[in-house]
Amino acid sequence: MELNASLILLIFLSFTLLFLKHVLQNHQKKKLKNKYHLPPFVSPLPILTHIFLHRCSIFKVAPILRRIHSHYGDIFSLRLIPFSNPSIFISDASLAHSALIHHGATFSSRPLFVEPNYFLSVGGYNISTAPYGSLWRILRRNLSAEILHPSRVLLFSPGRHWALRVLLEALHSKENFKQSIFSLLALMCFGKKLNEREMREIASLQLFLLRTFTSFNVFAIIPSIAKVLFHKRWEEYICTRRKQADIFLPMIRARRDWKSPEGKQSDFEYCYADSLLDIHLPDEGGRGLTDDEMVSLCHEFLSGGVDTTTTALEWTMAELVKNQSLQSMLLIEIESLTGSCNEEIIKEEDLQRMLYLKAVVMESLRRHPPGHFMLPHSVTEDVIVDGFLIPKGVQVHFIVTDVNWDGRKWEEPMEFRPERFMAGGYGEEVDITGIREIKMMTFGAGRRMCPGYRLAILHLEFFVANLVREFVWKSEVGNEVDLSEKLEFTTIMENPLRAQLIPRRKK
Numbered sequence: 001m002e003l004n005a006s007l008i009l010l011i012f013l014s015f016t017l018l019f020l021k022h023v024l025q026n027h028q029k030k031k032l033k034n035k036y037h038l039p040p041f042v043s044p045l046p047i048l049t050h051i052f053l054h055r056c057s058i059f060k061v062a063p064i065l066r067r068i069h070s071h072y073g074d075i076f077s078l079r080l081i082p083f084s085n086p087s088i089f090i091s092d093a094s095l096a097h098s099a100l101i102h103h104g105a106t107f108s109s110r111p112l113f114v115e116p117n118y119f120l121s122v123g124g125y126n127i128s129t130a131p132y133g134s135l136w137r138i139l140r141r142n143l144s145a146e147i148l149h150p151s152r153v154l155l156f157s158p159g160r161h162w163a164l165r166v167l168l169e170a171l172h173s174k175e176n177f178k179q180s181i182f183s184l185l186a187l188m189c190f191g192k193k194l195n196e197r198e199m200r201e202i203a204s205l206q207l208f209l210l211r212t213f214t215s216f217n218v219f220a221i222i223p224s225i226a227k228v229l230f231h232k233r234w235e236e237y238i239c240t241r242r243k244q245a246d247i248f249l250p251m252i253r254a255r256r257d258w259k260s261p262e263g264k265q266s267d268f269e270y271c272y273a274d275s276l277l278d279i280h281l282p283d284e285g286g287r288g289l290t291d292d293e294m295v296s297l298c299h300e301f302l303s304g305g306v307d308t309t310t311t312a313l314e315w316t317m318a319e320l321v322k323n324q325s326l327q328s329m330l331l332i333e334i335e336s337l338t339g340s341c342n343e344e345i346i347k348e349e350d351l352q353r354m355l356y357l358k359a360v361v362m363e364s365l366r367r368h369p370p371g372h373f374m375l376p377h378s379v380t381e382d383v384i385v386d387g388f389l390i391p392k393g394v395q396v397h398f399i400v401t402d403v404n405w406d407g408r409k410w411e412e413p414m415e416f417r418p419e420r421f422m423a424g425g426y427g428e429e430v431d432i433t434g435i436r437e438i439k440m441m442t443f444g445a446g447r448r449m450c451p452g453y454r455l456a457i458l459h460l461e462f463f464v465a466n467l468v469r470e471f472v473w474k475s476e477v478g479n480e481v482d483l484s485e486k487l488e489f490t491t492i493m494e495n496p497l498r499a500q501l502i503p504r505r506k507k
Ligand code: HEM
Pocket: 127, 128, 129, 140, 300, 301, 304, 305, 306, 308, 309, 312, 369, 370, 371, 373, 374, 375, 376, 441, 442, 443, 444, 445, 447, 448, 449, 450, 451, 452, 453, 455, 456
């Protein structure tokens, strides 16, 4: 009897405490909302007009937003649909640091609309779309530890050499860089050298899905209406996802079979698909990943790594064609460190000593970030940044170019000057992770920062060094390099690089 009474009292007390906590939290929230205001609102009209006229996404309105930034300051709000949650834009390094590093946990989730699959009920979460929580942690740790850890990346060195040879041959027939980066990442993903037909097929599906990705979030503003208005597009999207699964799943299953004793020979011992097959989710009864989730993760691996790295490589080579003196300085460094060795390919160990090469790649990533926006973030609780209230649930967009090209942080920011990144008195050493201080945000910063940044930088250094050692890169007569930009999934060169390549070495 006494025990029952104490139990009831305990339950009553717990409920009372919970209730008081709730009242207190609400009171604090109200106080916060009375004391602090949202960042200044800008008119949505010019942006909505642009989006609907061009049927494009919020990713493609960067130039308008940059103009807005110069009028409204470093942080502003935008509400595209009346009464809906506003989006908040941050375009200053210190504010980004405060949000992503000081309030890292609060700013580390993603808005639901990022993934069209959510509305279409196909596919599963991947690392970039998963909300901040245990699934995201497991998937991200798997990628970072199992594939992107330097010791694993080293294992793919023969793959890089193979991809470089593919590229050198392709360059003789004036192909672009994408095929070789694609074949390299596909090798890391599926452990298999894809043939040309497979590569073309996958690349065209990826391209369609990426283009859809950058336009879907506009439709996602009112999904029920969009589904009716754009039903053909929804159907096309689902159909492409299925085709992609039809190609990816046999390759993933082949890895499982290959591991069995009677399995066939494989090109590589270990790959991303293997790591996915080994994942178990303890919070969900220890289940493995579903087929949809694995397809989505492989899609992310390829789309996250191929277009971004290819775009960065093309911009870097374009700058080296435009600035012949920089190309000569780079060559001097390469020859001074590899001069006597007649190795066909510059080895990765040698790259570590090439400081000017590193500076060229970093400057290219600063001046030509492949993405002018980071992926959208969402906040998990009310938070104050720079005296403004950022309410729980809003989307936050960080404008990468405004940070990378900020005249307050960089002298003559639009100039291409690798010397900024040379250590030793006259230059800058930049912490690319942004933990200490953010000066550029090409790979984001904080907990959702790109996990592939080291791999991307390695690939860029490897390809740039080898391409410069192999050829003199010059502009074609009457075809000067044009640095105008065009917004696709990444910000590419409006007029793709066309260069005259003169072999430096006799075969
Ligand atoms: C030059 C090449 C690359 C650039 C410029 C780049 C840039 C970015 C950016 C800006 C983000 C968003 C960060 C944020 O929202 O805070 C991101 C996320 C991501 N990137 Fe990259 N990336 C590159 C290469 C790669 C590669 C090679 C991989 C993998 C093989 C990769 C995988 C990812 C993944 C999985 C995410 C999502 C991270 C998360 O949400 O936790 N990226 N990247």
